[in-house]
Amino acid sequence: MxxxxxxxxxxxxxxxxxxxxxxxxxxxxxxxxxxxxxxxxxxxxxxxxxxxxxxxxxxxxxxxxxxxxxxxxxxxxxxxxxxxxxxxxxxxxxxxxxxxxxxxxxxxxxxxxxxxxxxxxxxxxxxxxxxxxxxxxxxAAAKFLQMQDGTVVDIGGGTTGISVFQRGKLVEVLDEATGGFHMTLVLAGNQHIKADKAELIKRDPANEDEVFGVIRPVVEKMATITKTAVKTGVKQPVIVVGGAINFKDFIPTFSKTLKLPAYKPDYPQxxxxxxxxxxxxxxxx
Structure with a gap:
């Protein structure tokens, strides 16, 4: 950056x-x-x-x-x-x-x-x-971030949306049905509980380390999706936003799989x- x-x-x-x-x-x-x-x-x-x-x-x-x-x-x-x-x-x-x-x-x-x-x-x-x-x-995220060159990854509850910008112009768009809800489903399956209960566990900061250990593969998949989009587009910076990323280990894990540094704004949701x-x-x- x-x-x-x-x-x-x-x-x-x-x-x-x-x-x-x-x-x-x-x-x-x-x-x-x-x-x-x-x-x-x-x-x-x-x-x-x-x-x-x-x-x-x-x-x-x-x-x-x-x-x-x-x-x-x-x-x-x-x-x-x-x-x-x-x-x-x-x-x-x-x-x-x-x-x-x-x-x-x-x-x-x-x-x-x-x-x-x-x-x-x-x-x-x-x-x-x-x-x-x-x-x-x-x-929309890129507009608030005033992004001219780089990649915005919007990880919402249901999808991972990626927009690549070059000189203020959108040059690549990608969307995959992988988001926070899929983290919840993985956690629910691991704990053998209903999704609603898993969602509450996921949101509780006291459970962060245990939860992230379970959902890590979902985060790595999100980074792999992003890697496809930035392969031929603008690589820097990669800004990740969305409520699903509020884990302290999210960005380090995401960056490691992406093989590029990624950044998270405060209050990305x-x-x-x-x-x-x-x-x-x-x-x-």
Missing amino acids: TKKQKMDLDAVNQQLDQFDQVVNSEKAMRKVTPQEKLRAGVDLGTSSIVLTVLDSKDKPIYGAFEYDHAVRDGLVVNYMESVRILEKLKQKAEDVLGVPLTTACGAIPPKTGEGSAKIVKNVIEAAGFICPAIVDEPT FVTPLGIAMFDDGKAE
């Missing part, structure tokens, strides 16, 4: 650290005036639905999330639950901010098709938003949701 890239990541981490302080805290980062133009992003994830709000200069203002089981492998499998949760998050955001939220963008894993994009847009609009755009998740909001231009498609 070059000195400039490190400085860029440091600036991103500063924003993420500040944003983490207000997520689900019933407060905004600052007071919002009725005249302000706000941007909103919705991340319908496998394990949670996240709503983020930025100001017109793309500075984070507010965020909230709720755990869910409405999405599987990047696809909405429970439409009504998704709408219900998003309606609740929207109302909560408007109560905290004191202004209505009119528009919000969404995202899907790369190459999951127009059908997936349409369903996500329908969920967002059924919750009371106008949806200006649906973008792919790693590209918020990178993609914040990037999604940056695509909200306040207009209908």
